[in-house]
Amino acid sequence: MADATFAPQALPVGSKGRHASGWWGMIALIVSEGALFAYLIFSYFYIASQAHDVWPPGGRPHFWIAVPGTIILIVGSFTARYAERGIERGNKPRMLAGMGVTLVLGIVFLLLQGVEWRGKPFTFTSSAYSSLYFTVTGFHMLHVFIGLLIIIMLMIWTAFDYFGARRHAAASIGAMYWHFVTVVWIAVFSTFYIAPYLG
Amino acid sequence: MASTGAFRVPIIARETDSSPIADRLDRTWRTPAGIFGWLVSVDHKSIGKRYLVTAFLFLIMGGIEAAVMRAQLIRPNQTLLSPEAYNQLFTMHGVTMIFLYAMPVLSGFSNYIWPLMLGSRDMAFPRLNAFSYWTFLFAGCFLYASFVVGRAPDAGWFNYVPYASREYDPGINIDDYALGMILLGVSGTVGAINFIVTLFRTRAPGMSINRVPMMVWGTLTASVGNLFAIPAVSLAFFLLWLDRQFGAHFYDVTGGGQPLLWQHLFWMFGHPWVYAIVLPAMGIVSDALPVFCRRPLVGYTAVALATITTMILGFGVWVHHMFATGLPPLSLSFFSAASMVIVIPSAVAVFAWIATIWTGRPVFTTAFLFFAGFIFVFVVGGVSGFMTAAVPLDWQLTDTYFVVAHIHYVLIGINVFPVVGGIYYWFPKMTGKLLNETLGRWNFWLMFAGFNIGFFPMHIAGLLGMPRRIYTYPDGLGWNTVNLITSLGAYLFAIGVLLFVINVFRSAKFGRVAGPNPWDAPYLEWSTPSPPPAYNFAVIPTIGSRYPLWEDRLEHGPTDSYVDQGYLLNRGRETVGTTALDAEPDVVLEMPGDTIAPLILAIALVALICAALFHAWWGVGVAAAVTFIAAVAWLWPEARLGQTKEIARG
Ligand code: HEM
Ligand SMILES: [Cu+2]
Numbered sequence: 001m002a003d004a005t006f007a008p009q010a011l012p013v014g015s016k017g018r019h020a021s022g023w024w025g026m027i028a029l030i031v032s033e034g035a036l037f038a039y040l041i042f043s044y045f046y047i048a049s050q051a052h053d054v055w056p057p058g059g060r061p062h063f064w065i066a067v068p069g070t071i072i073l074i075v076g077s078f079t080a081r082y083a084e085r086g087i088e089r090g091n092k093p094r095m096l097a098g099m100g101v102t103l104v105l106g107i108v109f110l111l112l113q114g115v116e117w118r119g120k121p122f123t124f125t126s127s128a129y130s131s132l133y134f135t136v137t138g139f140h141m142l143h144v145f146i147g148l149l150i151i152i153m154l155m156i157w158t159a160f161d162y163f164g165a166r167r168h169a170a171a172s173i174g175a176m177y178w179h180f181v182t183v184v185w186i187a188v189f190s191t192f193y194i195a196p197y198l199g
Numbered sequence: 200m201a202s203t204g205a206f207r208v209p210i211i212a213r214e215t216d217s218s219p220i221a222d223r224l225d226r227t228w229r230t231p232a233g234i235f236g237w238l239v240s241v242d243h244k245s246i247g248k249r250y251l252v253t254a255f256l257f258l259i260m261g262g263i264e265a266a267v268m269r270a271q272l273i274r275p276n277q278t279l280l281s282p283e284a285y286n287q288l289f290t291m292h293g294v295t296m297i298f299l300y301a302m303p304v305l306s307g308f309s310n311y312i313w314p315l316m317l318g319s320r321d322m323a324f325p326r327l328n329a330f331s332y333w334t335f336l337f338a339g340c341f342l343y344a345s346f347v348v349g350r351a352p353d354a355g356w357f358n359y360v361p362y363a364s365r366e367y368d369p370g371i372n373i374d375d376y377a378l379g380m381i382l383l384g385v386s387g388t389v390g391a392i393n394f395i396v397t398l399f400r401t402r403a404p405g406m407s408i409n410r411v412p413m414m415v416w417g418t419l420t421a422s423v424g425n426l427f428a429i430p431a432v433s434l435a436f437f438l439l440w441l442d443r444q445f446g447a448h449f450y451d452v453t454g455g456g457q458p459l460l461w462q463h464l465f466w467m468f469g470h471p472w473v474y475a476i477v478l479p480a481m482g483i484v485s486d487a488l489p490v491f492c493r494r495p496l497v498g499y500t501a502v503a504l505a506t507i508t509t510m511i512l513g514f515g516v517w518v519h520h521m522f523a524t525g526l527p528p529l530s531l532s533f534f535s536a537a538s539m540v541i542v543i544p545s546a547v548a549v550f551a552w553i554a555t556i557w558t559g560r561p562v563f564t565t566a567f568l569f570f571a572g573f574i575f576v577f578v579v580g581g582v583s584g585f586m587t588a589a590v591p592l593d594w595q596l597t598d599t600y601f602v603v604a605h606i607h608y609v610l611i612g613i614n615v616f617p618v619v620g621g622i623y624y625w626f627p628k629m630t631g632k633l634l635n636e637t638l639g640r641w642n643f644w645l646m647f648a649g650f651n652i653g654f655f656p657m658h659i660a661g662l663l664g665m666p667r668r669i670y671t672y673p674d675g676l677g678w679n680t681v682n683l684i685t686s687l688g689a690y691l692f693a694i695g696v697l698l699f700v701i702n703v704f705r706s707a708k709f710g711r712v713a714g715p716n717p718w719d720a721p722y723l724e725w726s727t728p729s730p731p732p733a734y735n736f737a738v739i740p741t742i743g744s745r746y747p748l749w750e751d752r753l754e755h756g757p758t759d760s761y762v763d764q765g766y767l768l769n770r771g772r773e774t775v776g777t778t779a780l781d782a783e784p785d786v787v788l789e790m791p792g793d794t795i796a797p798l799i800l801a802i803a804l805v806a807l808i809c810a811a812l813f814h815a816w817w818g819v820g821v822a823a824a825v826t827f828i829a830a831v832a833w834l835w836p837e838a839r840l841g842q843t844k845e846i847a848r849g
Contacts, residue, residue, distance in 0.1 A: 008208050009208065010206045010208045011206065011209060011775075012206055012785075012786045012787070012840050013205060013207050013843045014789045016205075016786060016841070019776060021323045021400055021776070021788065024396045024399065025323070025327075025396050029388075029392060029393050031427070032426045032429070035426070035427045035430045035431070039464060039467070040463075042463075043434075043460055043464070050457050051455060052455075053455075058453070065350075125447065128338055128451070128454050128456040131442075131447035131456070132449070135438070135447070137238060149827065153831060157531075161446065163843070164842065164844030165843065166205050166539075167205075167841070170834070198335055
């Protein structure tokens with residue numbers, strides 16, 4: 001019996017993919033951040049449900065900028081995944097290329113959001129709706145920004161030749177965060193752009 | 200430093216704490232002495248002790264505030280405090296007790312005990328652990344700094360708008376509260392993440408999920424709850440700050456906002472939070488009480504399930520705090536029913552404890568008295584909570600002293616008593632010395648009597664119609680006697696707490712030497728010397744049952760536990776990672792060493808909120824940059840931690 005308990009067995013050492021503590025930590029962080037956005041969206045719908053006038057005030061938002069932005073973020077998630085698969089096979093150039101494209105797409109998304117913000121006929125202090133709009137999208141943009149910082153660091157570390165086929169936990173964890181940012185955007189987009197057409 | 204190999208067959212050895220290998224482990228794990236060592240340490244044991252001491256200091260601060268309030272209320276028409284001062288005192292008392300004492304003290308226990316209970320050498324994220332302590336400390340100081348400028352938060356700990364809006368409460372106090380709570384939320388969230396990952400990843404081989412001690416269930420459930428609940432309150436405070444400082448309209452009716460949004464967000468957090476500050480405490484009792492009854496806990500599985508159920512229901516009942524706000528009747532009935540259902544799992548736990556005492560052979564130590572006192576108070580508090588869960592009665596009693604009595608029965612009963620009992624139980628492990636039992640008796644009876652004398656009459660004051668949060672009251676309303684008794688009881692309670700503090704200091708010096716297992720307890724932490732060595736276990740234990748140290752007298756599964764034989768893991772700071780449910784060995788975890796990064800990051804964050812408080816945007820920018828640099832330094836992939844690819848060794 002004791003022999004069964006102590007059967008020698010080879011174990012992976014250190015930070016390895018899903019064995020890495022960081023991978024688990026990121027999941028937990030995403031759960032908590034996801035809850036944060038859920039509360040933001042709850043606040044939106046709660047205030048909307050109590051509104052006396054037309055909601056959203058000033059009419060439904062247009063799609064001209066938000067839809068391309070959405071597509072860009074989704075494509076960025078795929079390129080991040082492409083990069084991650086590259087490093088899983090030890091392919092450094094593919095990792096750098098994929099992450100580079102993701103980085104550019106993320107920056108374009110932020111610029112588009114900037115254009116959208118400037119084009120709004122209201123400001124932060126105009127109404128509860130405007131406060132919600134800028135706060136929720138602002139929160140998301142902050143997350144995109146942090147995601148971009150992570151991608152830049154991953155690219156630097158890849159260039160330093162830190163990662164390879166067997167060691168790339170940081171890249172998988174960073175990519176997971178980026179996918180989360182995309183998913184959150186889809187929720188935010190549905191709330192602000194699609195929901196008004198349904199109600 | 201050389202990188203680690205990608206795979207290894209770990210050596211299995213038989214070692215004791217006096218072997219030369221243990222000596223070397225000690226050198227690997229020990230934090231250097233001195234101030235600098237203190238600032239960089241990531242050892243869960245010192246972090247746990249710091250949490251405990253800091254939380255107790257906050258308990259004493261809150262206690263002093265309470266003592267002053269009770270001096271004001273001891274007789275009618277007193278003028279010791281102005282109304283403004285009273286408002287600040289009861290608010291800071293509530294904030295301190297709820298946020299700076301009740302939760303952190305439990306984190307302190309869990310931080311200290313978990314790795315020892317789970318047979319690991321540290322928490323899953325040692326640096327994050329240090330970070331969560333520093334942010335807690337700084338957030339607490341930040342909240343208290345408002346006293347220095349003479350304007351502390353004064354809109355009650357739940358800070359309802361519109362009282363807390365800029366219109367009615369201008370000044371720095373509420374902004375200080377808001378930003379401080381956001382920082383504290385960071386501390387709580389990363390702490391919760393750490394506990395969750397620690398539980399699922401670092402249990403000793405063989406400690407399958409149905410073998411973990413009950414306190415682990417309590418803290419795990421609370422941590423999962425916190426993960427979902429804390430964002431609600433951080434957001435609520437952040438939106439409030441935007442309303443107050445930048446003219447947003449979230450809570451402002453004139454701009455289309457909703458004051459009730461505050462209440463929803465706050466109680467979506469607040470109710471689960473109440474369970475987060477009681478479930479780990481209940482876990483302490485479920486683990487330690489049976490030790491003094493000389494038998495395992497009755498109904499382990501039922502109590503574990505009850506713990507989880509309580510938390511799940513806890514998320515469904517937040518509306519019961521808002522019965523008096525004019526919501527539609529149907530939703531009130533629903534939430535009222537849910538609030539009553541939540542009594543069932545609590546009752547399960549109570550029956551399990553009573554059955555454990557009943558069928559055991561109780562040893563009446565001080566710790567036992569505290570746990571038994573807790574059960575008594577729990578029942579009383581449960582009944583008064585049940586009463587306020589009934590909607591019509593809540594309309595009658597809300598905002599009276601009945602509620603104040605209820606809060607204190609719940610919080611002191613379910614948090615303070617188990618915590619003090621827990622210290623009596625684990626103090627020998629932490630210091631190697633037993634607390635004095637004679638002083639302990641006095642300590643318990645004074646606290647218990649003072650508590651009941653002080654807080655039971657508050658129920659009566661409430662039924663007599665005395666509102667809460669009044670800074671004084673006129674003569675002739677029939678409230679004089681109850682208030683006199685309440686104040687005297689409170690002072691008796693305070694003397695009890697003082698005796699406790701004296702006992703801690705005295706026994707740390709002159710106490711009887713404890714030895715590894717003075718209570719003959721069954722859990723892993725008692726297999727180590729007291730206090731435990733820096734590396735916790737010379738070899739990683741292997742677990743065969745729920746009560747590893749009682750296997751000689753209990754029937755158990757097919758395999759035995761081994762505490763002196765198992766993985767050696769001595770190439771640097773190492774421990775084993777196991778699978779989430781069955782605890783099969785899964786990975787050799789390379790643990791980070793001591794580092795200053797968590798402290799720097801925490802300082803950067805507190806500097807950031809200080810700058811934000813005064814709208815010093817350049818300061819915010821600098822602090823954010825430092826935050827980024829510290830985070831990058833922290834996360835920089837290291838070969839020693841197996842985070843970078845292996846380079847052919849030459
Ligand atoms: C010596 C022990 C204590 C005494 C004498 C005491 C006394 C008081 C008093 C006089 C109030 C104000 C009541 C009012 O004017 O409405 C109060 C409020 C409160 N106390 Fe205590 N307290 C004690 C310990 C605690 C502890 C240990 C906790 C929590 C762990 C706690 C939590 C609270 C809370 C949450 C409030 C409500 C604050 C608010 O209204 O915003 N108290 N307490
Ligand atoms: Cu509640």
